[in-house]
Amino acid sequence: MSENTPQAPNLSVPDHLSYSEDHVWVDTSVSPAVLGITEYAAEQLGDLVFVDLPETDTEVQAGDEPIELESAKAISTMVIPVSGTIKYVNQAVSDDPEVINSDPYGEGWIVKIELDDDEPELLTAENYAEIVK
Template identity: 45%
Template sequence: MTSYPDDRQYSADHEWIAIDGDTARVGITAYAAEALGDVVYVDLPEVGTELTAGETCGEIESTKSVSDLVAPADGEVLSVNDAVDESPETVGSDPYEEGWLYTMRVGVVPEELMDAEAYGEFVQGQGA
């Protein structure tokens, strides 16, 4: 079973959120990156956008498909990772560090988010 960084929480939409106080960094998981294949374009939410957990806030396009980005928590977008705009393949090659997507001021964090162990079990249950 693949291990996932234990310093963040995971959504059923295969996104991670690393919360530090009232701010957080958000990205997609290695599982999602592998399923997508070669990422060729990323459409991120604009700075200042109010996000609602569970709602679409952008998309990632790969050579295989287009997938929605789904906000893992309520809050406001504070910044976006311009590097993934210029080099979208970074999202797939380094999803937990250089390939992060955006930062946000966190409002409500859903109870459904999983820790690394629970997410690993969730992914395994999906046939990974």
């Protein structure tokens, strides 16, 4: 491959979000922080058919895998990149998991977490785009 290989066509990596190497996006500009899986992860999984969400008020540590995502292709877990307490779960993605595929950065958010650490170690959009290109 040449050094000028473009990133995957039409792959969205919004600049205002932070990312983990496990393809989870985090919006720390709001409180509680909003988390979901990236468009890249959604494409890799394919059409989602089931999302198993944790209970609200569940405490999580960075690296925990409390959310299961199931598609026709695979069963995967979402690795939480931050520590805190889950305050909200998106019941809409449980009722209709395909919303994650169609709008991963909007209506397809998965959980909202009150962060323990105001400065979680996450990737910038530019760094994440380098990983998935």
